[in-house]
Amino acid sequence: MFIKKMGRFLSFESVDLKMVLITALISYLLQINAIISGEPLYLIAFYTLIPWIPLLALEGVWKIQNYAAVAFLGLFTILQLGHFAEHFIQVLQIDLWDGTVACPPPLDNFENVSRAISNGLRDSQLDPTMYSVEQIIKPGPDGLSILGLDGEPLIGPAACAVFGQLDLEVVHLVWELIGLFGTAGCLYFFSRNIFLWIAFACLCWHALEHLTITYFYYFDQEAIWSGYRQLWATYPVSGNSFVAHPVGKEPAMLNFYEAGGKFGLMAKFGMFEQLTGFSGMPGRAQLHMGYNLAITVPTVLGFIKEATVIRNKYLEQSFSKLSTQELSNLSLKVKNVKYKKGERVFSQGDLSDRCFVITKGKADVILEQENSPELYLATLSAGQIFGEIGLLDDKAKLRSATIAAKTALECLEIDKKTFADLMDSETGEFRSDDTKKELLKLANIRLEDIDRQGHLGDS
Amino acid sequence: MKNLFIFQFAVYLNLYAVAMASSGPLADGFGAEAWLDKIHVVLCVVALVFFMTAALIYIILKRK
Numbered sequence: 001m002f003i004k005k006m007g008r009f010l011s012f013e014s015v016d017l018k019m020v021l022i023t024a025l026i027s028y029l030l031q032i033n034a035i036i037s038g039e040p041l042y043l044i045a046f047y048t049l050i051p052w053i054p055l056l057a058l059e060g061v062w063k064i065q066n067y068a069a070v071a072f073l074g075l076f077t078i079l080q081l082g083h084f085a086e087h088f089i090q091v092l093q094i095d096l097w098d099g100t101v102a103c104p105p106p107l108d109n110f111e112n113v114s115r116a117i118s119n120g121l122r123d124s125q126l127d128p129t130m131y132s133v134e135q136i137i138k139p140g141p142d143g144l145s146i147l148g149l150d151g152e153p154l155i156g157p158a159a160c161a162v163f164g165q166l167d168l169e170v171v172h173l174v175w176e177l178i179g180l181f182g183t184a185g186c187l188y189f190f191s192r193n194i195f196l197w198i199a200f201a202c203l204c205w206h207a208l209e210h211l212t213i214t215y216f217y218y219f220d221q222e223a224i225w226s227g228y229r230q231l232w233a234t235y236p237v238s239g240n241s242f243v244a245h246p247v248g249k250e251p252a253m254l255n256f257y258e259a260g261g262k263f264g265l266m267a268k269f270g271m272f273e274q275l276t277g278f279s280g281m282p283g284r285a286q287l288h289m290g291y292n293l294a295i296t297v298p299t300v301l302g303f304i305k306e307a308t309v310i311r312n313k314y315l316e317q318s319f320s321k322l323s324t325q326e327l328s329n330l331s332l333k334v335k336n337v338k339y340k341k342g343e344r345v346f347s348q349g350d351l352s353d354r355c356f357v358i359t360k361g362k363a364d365v366i367l368e369q370e371n372s373p374e375l376y377l378a379t380l381s382a383g384q385i386f387g388e389i390g391l392l393d394d395k396a397k398l399r400s401a402t403i404a405a406k407t408a409l410e411c412l413e414i415d416k417k418t419f420a421d422l423m424d425s426e427t428g429e430f431r432s433d434d435t436k437k438e439l440l441k442l443a444n445i446r447l448e449d450i451d452r453q454g455h456l457g458d459s
Numbered sequence: 460m461k462n463l464f465i466f467q468f469a470v471y472l473n474l475y476a477v478a479m480a481s482s483g484p485l486a487d488g489f490g491a492e493a494w495l496d497k498i499h500v501v502l503c504v505v506a507l508v509f510f511m512t513a514a515l516i517y518i519i520l521k522r523k
Contacts, residue, residue: 184515191519204512211504220497227486259486260493269484271501274491 004332005310009074013336014062015055026051038239040134045162066359068313069189070306076182077303083175084296086161087289094285099159100136101285103167106158106232106244107132115247116233126236132165133158133234133244143230143249155243159285172288173214179203179295186302195302202294209264209291216261223253225260314359314412317383319422321434329429330422334412339405345387350399352390353416358382361409366402379406385442391419392443400447 012020030047039047063071093099106112108129116122138154140146145153160167180203187196228249237243255261263270267284282290311327315334319327337356339345345356348368358380365386367375380386380403390399414422421429423436494501 180511181515184519187519188522191522200515204508207508207511208504211508212501215500215504216497220500225486225489225493230483254486256493256497258483260489261497263485265501271494274494 002304002308005328006307008332009063009067009071009307009310012055012059013066015059019055023051023055038241040131040241042132042134042162042164043240066312066314067310069186070310073186073190073303073306076186077299080179080292080296080299083179084289084292086163087285087292090159090161090285091289093157093159093161094283097159098138098154098156100138100156101159102136102230102232102244103158103160103164105132105134105136105160105164106234108234108236108242112232112234112244115231116235116245119233119245119247121233121245122235129236129240129242131240131242133232133242135237135241135243137243137245139230139246143228143246145246153245158244169210169214169217173210176203176207176210180207183299190302190306193302193305195298195305198298199295199302202291202298206288206291206295209266209288213257213262213264216255216257220256220261223255223258225254225256225258227252227254227259312359312412314357314383318357318385319435319438321438326429330418333418334414337411337413339409339411341405341408343405343409345403345405345409345411346399348399348402352387352397352399355385355387355391355414355419356403356411357385357414359410359412362406363409364404364406366404368402374402377401385439388419388439389443389446391416392423392440 027048027050030051031044034044034047060071060075063075067074090099094101108131110128113122113126113128117124134157135155136158137145138156148154158164180200183196183200183203187193187200190196229252230249231247232244233247234242234244260269260274263284264287265271266281267287268279268281270281270284273279273281281287309324309328310331311324312331312334315330316327319330322330334357336359345363348366359382361382363380363386365377365380367377369375386403387399390397423439
């Protein structure tokens with residue numbers, strides 16, 4: 001049941017299958033084009049993801065409208081997982097693939113190209129491209145390349161994850177604060193969720209690190225420490241994939257951040273090690289992956305806890321007497337349907353085989369009379385139910401009025417069997433006497449209204 | 460494609476200078492003294508996070 005609920009929640013519910021397929025095709029074509037053009041990994045990933053953004057944004061807004069706070073928590077959890085994946089990939093690049101941490105990665109810019117030409121590493125005819133390098137030859141203490149046992153330079157990826165261009169202190173801080181306030185926002189609705197409290201505590205600790213580091217990065221510019229800056233030369237290796245070659249160091253005066261503040265509070269070479277003399281803390285990349293693991297795992301668990309009772313907001317409004325679990329089960333049984341402005345949902349006299357709950361837009365209730373003009377009865381809006389009268393009355397079986405979309409209309413469709421379960425207080429799945437009473441009361445009011453208006457129309 | 464390069468160029472102009480900023484070794488002479496000189500910054504950040512956290516917890520629990 002949980003997998004079914006999650007499957008529904010994670011699938012496209014508001015966007016047509018046709019649009020999803022077109023987007024997938026565009027994404028695929030852009031990806032193939034990027035691969036054939038020899039683009040680096042980050043641009044292949046960029047072109048693959050970019051067509052999906054409008055579709056995901058539309059679906060995200062729809063989910064929040066229909067599932068309320070649980071949808072916000074779900075989207076937030078997906079973003080946290082993506083963020084954690086970036087940290088995890090960076091650690092893999094460092095520890096498994098001999099990557100070099102130079103973030104954001106060096107660019108194929110004028111300076112690096114000039115050095116490559118003067119060192120005989122590059123054809124002078126090739127102009128700078130401004131691409132980020134994908135690979136870096138490891139520099140030694142002298143700033144020149146380290147040779148491996150085979151006499152060849154040691155080479156590995158630029159260890160800045162996939163989107164290394166975004167590996168900036170301000171991006172880390174903004175993401176951290178989005179995480180902190182987003183989790184607080186989720187706790188506002190799910191304050192009994194212990195997992196979210198754990199994630200919140202970890203985010204508060206993580207905020208200490210990033211606020212400190214970012215302060216030094218932007219507001220402490222006094223350069224009083226003598227040090228060196230690594231120099232790079234860049235050249236293409238295949239297509240638009242570039243490598244950075246270390247060509248020495250230049251002396252430079254460094255500010256607090258560059259001299260050591262970049263390691264933050266608890267990482268290797270950070271404040272804790274400096275003040276205590278202890279040596280053995282993990283490097284910054286590994287430590288921050290750990291922070292994100294401590295944030296992401298409870299966030300996922302917190303979402304799973306809430307998702308077990310994920311339910312549609314409009315069903316919750318219309319069937320307020322059902323329990324949370326019953327509403328969650330009912331949410332699985334309904335179908336999303338859309339109607340254009342002016343389109344009829346059903347006509348008077350049609351067979352009654354389903355009822356509807358409006359989630360978006362307005363619908364007119366119209367009474368059709370022989371030899372008389374149509375009689376407008378009412379306008380229904382989001383959260384209201386219609387079509388239940390024919391299902392309540394076994395004898396009626398036919399629609400007693402016409403329903404037409406006054407604006408673009410979106411509804412949840414409840415089939416006859418599910419409705420019967422809702423109304424059967426003894427053996428039905430939902431067994432809610434209160435729901436039955438509520439619906440009967442609503443239907444009686446509607447029928448009286450139709451009768452009264454019908455008589456008025458006759459006279 | 461051309462517009463993307465222009466965008467990348469504009470962004471990278473601001474980025475290339477910070478390459479290696481979040482990596483590399485400690486500078487000579489940087490150590491405990493350097494951090495103690497800046498301890499007021501760390502304490503301010505701790506106070507800021509403490510009050511921010513307290514305010515958020517208050518808002519969350521108030522609704523409950």
